[in-house]
Amino acid sequence: xxxxxxxxxxxxxxxxxxxxxxxxxxxxxxxxxxxxxxxxxxxxxxxxxxxxxxxxxxxxxxxxxxxxxxxxxxxxxxxxxxxxxxxxxxxxxxxxxxxxxxxxxxxxxxxxxxxxxxxxxxxxxxxxxxxxxxxxxxxxxxxxxxxxxxxxxxxxxxxxxxxxxxxxxxxxxxxxxxxxxxxxxxxxxxxxxxxxxxxxxxxxxxxxxxxxxxxxxxxxxxxxxxxxxxxxxxxxxxxxxxxxxxxxxxxxxxxxxxxxxxxxxxxxxxxxxxxxxxx
Amino acid sequence: xxxxxxxxxxxxxxxxxxxxxxxxxxxxxxxxxxxxxxxxxxxxxxxxxxxxxxxxxxxxxxxxxxxxxxxxxxxxxxxxxxxxxxxxxxxxxxxxxxxxxxxxxxxxxxxxxxxxxxxxxxxxxxxxxxxxxxxxxxxxxxxxxxxxxxxxxxxxxxxxxxxxxxxxxxxxxxxxxxxxxxxxxxxxxxxxxxxxxxxxxxxxxxxxxxxxxxxxxxxxxxxxxxxxxxxxxxxxxxxxxxxxxxxxxxxxxxxxxxxxxxxxxxxxxxx
Ligand SMILES: Nc1ncnc2c1ncn2[C@@H]1O[C@H](COP(=O)(O)OP(=O)(O)OP(=O)(O)O)[C@@H](O)[C@H]1O
Ligand SMILES: [Mg+2]
Numbered sequence: 001x002x003x004x005x006x007x008x009x010x011x012x013x014x015x016x017x018x019x020x021x022x023x024x025x026x027x028x029x030x031x032x033x034x035x036x037x038x039x040x041x042x043x044x045x046x047x048x049x050x051x052x053x054x055x056x057x058x059x060x061x062x063x064x065x066x067x068x069x070x071x072x073x074x075x076x077x078x079x080x081x082x083x084x085x086x087x088x089x090x091x092x093x094x095x096x097x098x099x100x101x102x103x104x105x106x107x108x109x110x111x112x113x114x115x116x117x118x119x120x121x122x123x124x125x126x127x128x129x130x131x132x133x134x135x136x137x138x139x140x141x142x143x144x145x146x147x148x149x150x151x152x153x154x155x156x157x158x159x160x161x162x163x164x165x166x167x168x169x170x171x172x173x174x175x176x177x178x179x180x181x182x183x184x185x186x187x188x189x190x191x192x193x194x195x196x197x198x199x200x201x202x203x204x205x206x207x208x209x210x211x212x213x214x215x216x217x218x219x220x221x222x223x224x225x226x227x228x229x230x231x232x233x234x235x236x237x238x239x240x241x242x243x244x245x246x247x248x249x250x251x252x253x254x255x256x257x258x259x260x261x262x263x264x265x266x267x268x269x270x271x272x273x274x275x276x277x278x279x
Numbered sequence: 280x281x282x283x284x285x286x287x288x289x290x291x292x293x294x295x296x297x298x299x300x301x302x303x304x305x306x307x308x309x310x311x312x313x314x315x316x317x318x319x320x321x322x323x324x325x326x327x328x329x330x331x332x333x334x335x336x337x338x339x340x341x342x343x344x345x346x347x348x349x350x351x352x353x354x355x356x357x358x359x360x361x362x363x364x365x366x367x368x369x370x371x372x373x374x375x376x377x378x379x380x381x382x383x384x385x386x387x388x389x390x391x392x393x394x395x396x397x398x399x400x401x402x403x404x405x406x407x408x409x410x411x412x413x414x415x416x417x418x419x420x421x422x423x424x425x426x427x428x429x430x431x432x433x434x435x436x437x438x439x440x441x442x443x444x445x446x447x448x449x450x451x452x453x454x455x456x457x458x459x460x461x462x463x464x465x466x467x468x469x470x471x472x473x474x475x476x477x478x479x480x481x482x483x484x485x486x487x488x489x490x491x492x493x494x495x496x497x498x499x500x501x502x503x504x505x506x507x508x509x510x511x512x513x514x515x516x517x518x519x520x521x522x523x524x525x526x527x528x529x530x531x532x533x534x535x536x537x538x539x540x541x542x543x544x545x546x547x548x549x550x
Contacts, residue, residue, distance in 0.1 A: 093358035162395040165353050166457070169389035170408045171381040171464055185398040276444035277398040 029256060033249025041250050046216045051235070053243045058251050063218045064226035065255070067133055069202035072140035073148075076197050079141075080148030081190065085178040087149070088156040092164070102153065108146035114206035116143040121210040134222040136212025143207050144197035151196050155189020156182055163278065185277050191270035199259050205230035229255045304329045304467060304498050305350070310364035312345055312354070312522075319345050321522040323364070327468075327515075332490060332499045334509045337519035338545065343502045346519075347470045350500070351387045352380055368468070385412070388461025388497075390474040394453035396445030397460075401437050404445045404456055408464035427459040431489055451482025458489065462497075469499045476504065487512060506549035510534055518542050 044057035091098050120139030129135055159182060167177040183190065205228070213225030214235070229251055236248035303326035312320040320342045327333050335343050345354070352373065354360045365372045373383050385408065397404050405424040414420055424441075428434040433455045437448070445456055454474060461469065471490075475483035490499055490512060503509050509516065509530075516533040518526045518541075526533055526542050537543045 092356050095358075160395065161356075162391050162393060163397070165356065166389065166391065166395040167397065168353065168356075168381075169351055169384055169387070170460065171385035171411045172407075173381055176411065181397055274398075276400055276446065278396060278446045 026256065029249050029252045032246060033251070033253045036243065036246035036250040037253055041247070042254065045218060050216075051239065051244060053241050058227075058229065058232045058247075058254070060216055060218050061227040061229045061232035061251065062254060062258075064133070064136075064212065064215075065202050065229040066258070067219065068136045068140055068208060068212060068226060068228060069198055071133075071137035072144055072201045073194060073198045075137065075141035076145045076148040076201075077194060080145050080152065080193070080197075081183075083145075084149045084152040084156055084193075085182055087153055088159075089164070089174050089178040089182055102150065105146045105150045105153075109150060112206070113143055113204045114209075116140075117207040117210055120207065124211060130223065131211055131213030131225045132223045133212060133219045133226040136208045136226055136228070137222075139207050139211040140201045140204065143204065144201045147200055148193050148197045151193035152186060152190050155192070156186045159185050160278075184273075187277070188270045188274045191266045195263055195266045198262060202258065203230060203255065205234055302329050303327055304368065305500075306365075306367040307349075308365040308367070310346075310349060310362070310366065312342070312349060312363075313361045314357075314359045319360070319522050320349070323524060325517065325524070325527070327498060327500060329498050330494055330496070331514035332494050332501055332512045333515040333517060334513035335500060335502045335517050335519065336506075336509055336545070337525075339504075341519045342522045343519060344472055347389075347472050347500065347502065349374075350468075350470060351384050351389060353389075355380070381411070385464045386466050387468045387470050388458070388464070388466040390454065390458055390461065390469065390471040392473045393477045394450060394457045396448070396453050396456055399445065400442045401445045401448065401456060402441040404460045405463050408460060412464060423463055427463045428456075430462060430493065431455040431459040432485060433459060449482075451478050451485070454478060454482065454486060455489070458486070462493070467498060469493075469497050471499065471501045473502050473504060475508065483508075506546065518545065520545075 040055070041057040042062065043059055044055070045060045046058070047054055047056035050056035087098060087101060091101075116139055120135060120142065123138070124131070124135045163181065163185060164177060167181040168174075172180065208226075208228045209231065212228055214227050214231055215225045216227070217224070219226040233248045233251045233255070236244050236251065239245055239248075305325075305327040307323050307325040307327075310320055310323040310325075311318070323346065335346065337343055345360070348354045349362055350366060350368075354362050362374065364374065366374050368383070368386060371378060376383070397407060399407070402424055405427055406420045409420050409423055414423075425434060425438075428437065433452060436452065437443075437456075440447075445453065448456060454477070458469075458474075469490075475486050478486065487508060490501070493499075494514075501509075501512065513530045516526075516528060516530055517524055518533060520541050525539055526537065533542065534546065537546060
């Protein structure tokens with residue numbers, strides 16, 4: 001009895017410490033960055049001398065980050081959604097193949113993003129491209145596709161086989177079962193997958209360092225370089241000037257708020273479209 | 280004398296004969312299922328009479344579910360299961376046919392042990408099969424949905440909430456919905472694998488009565504562990520053990536005059 005109480009207390013302690021850490025991170029970022037946060041930050045691109053404390057903002061990085069992460073997430077969805085469904089519907093007979101594929105995807109998930117950056121860079125040179133929005137999107141898409149597939153897959157895995165069989169027994173083809181039934185039942189997992197992929201994509205610095213490059217302008221075409229928020233934070237944090245370092249925190253606030261908005265939106269969406277699901 | 284002469288009377292006789300001895304809609308010949316070394320179904324030969332309830336009995340693990348899965352080709356989902364033999368439905372051998380698998384499966388409605396409503400509304404669950412069949416006419420679909428929900432006695436209970444999620448129904452209602460959804464694709468056979476085992480007595484009763492009502496139009500194969508249910512419903516009984524058919528015949532033959540010790544022991548345990 002005593003032992004039981006002890007472990008419950010301990011688990012509770014760990015759970016709440018994690019939440020406390022999250023709260024602490026947010027408090028620190030806001031504390032250090034709030035003063036530097038202003039509308040210029042969000043709506044202006046860097047002017048001359050911005051990185052020495054001059055006028056301007058990080059609109060270039062905000063738009064660059066959104067372009068890259070949205071583009072990459074779209075590609076990851078286009079590739080990853082059918083891939084996860086294929087894995088769970090077409091390959092249902094082949095458990096060993098399924099597990100091998102899952103193993104490779106997990107390995108891909110675990111590769112550090114700098115390696116994706118290096119790979120993207122090599123690819124870029126091979127095709128004679130410069131650091132650009134397109135190269136950034138492709139590299140980030142590679143980085144987040146395994147996350148997309150595996151996260152969605154984890155939820156599809158839990159769908160009872162009986163539902164799968166019920167759909168087939170009614171006369172659906174495997175494709176109809178995949179896209180009409182499994183996708184619907186796995187929708188909350190799909191949203192989580194999109195969210196995780198997007199979050200990883202927008203927050204990653206190493207993969208875009210060489211592939212997207214950096215610029216003070218807002219990219220208009222796919223072959224122009226693009227700035228990103230993580231790199232903006234990185235460059236500004238490295239500055240010897242205190243105001244510029246504060247701006248790094250302000251940029252962190254912006255990044256955090258973007259992620260927060262996306263995750264709340266995703267949650268609402270997932271709630272709205274999973275009402276009919278079998279619990 | 281010339282040609283053989285058949286009187287109207289003998290035609291009448293023939294009709295009566297047909298009515299008492301219904302034709303088989305489903306014939307199984309030398310069906311074998313193996314999983315590795317495990318011989319799950321051993322040389323099964325069967326004829327399932329039309330518009331009757333055939334009850335499949337047998338101890339747990341004897342292969343009843345596997346047999347049903349062979350009939351609608353759900354064994355395809357399990358690579359380890361090696362199926363051989365012939366299964367004739369409407370004189371087409373579904374194990375060696377060029378017909379599309381969805382078409383074959385639409386000849387049968389499936390009721391599983393636990394209901395699996397599709398993750399869509401009540402209405403769409405019933406309409407689902409029709410849409411797969413290519414029915415697009417909204418009025419026709421609405422008509423059919425109402426008809427089949429009435430057929431399973433669910434219409435009055437759900438007519439005001441057709442757009443609510445099917446998962447919001449009670450388990451008993453879900454099972455009836457699954458039956459309605461199966462009936463909507465106009466199958467001739469219903470495969471029911473312990474359809475009442477997850478249900479309360481009242482819902483079970485409803486399902487049983489439904490089966491009795493609809494057997495005029497459908498051939499029902501029912502797996503059950505409830506002996507009393509088998510006695511109440513069966514027109515034809517098949518008793519299996521360890522992948523083999525031990526006895527087959529009318530309820531009277533099996534329940535009152537069991538020939539084998541295995542069946543006798545099973546019946547004693549069941550009561
Ligand atoms: N995919 C499979 N791979 C290997 N063995 C299987 C597979 N499916 C079924 N079996 C085996 O086949 C035998 C029959 O199983 P089945 O599910 O058909 O039994 P059942 O008669 O329906 O039993 P119950 O009354 O408990 O539902 C069991 O021994 C089971 O372990
Ligand atoms: Mg079974």
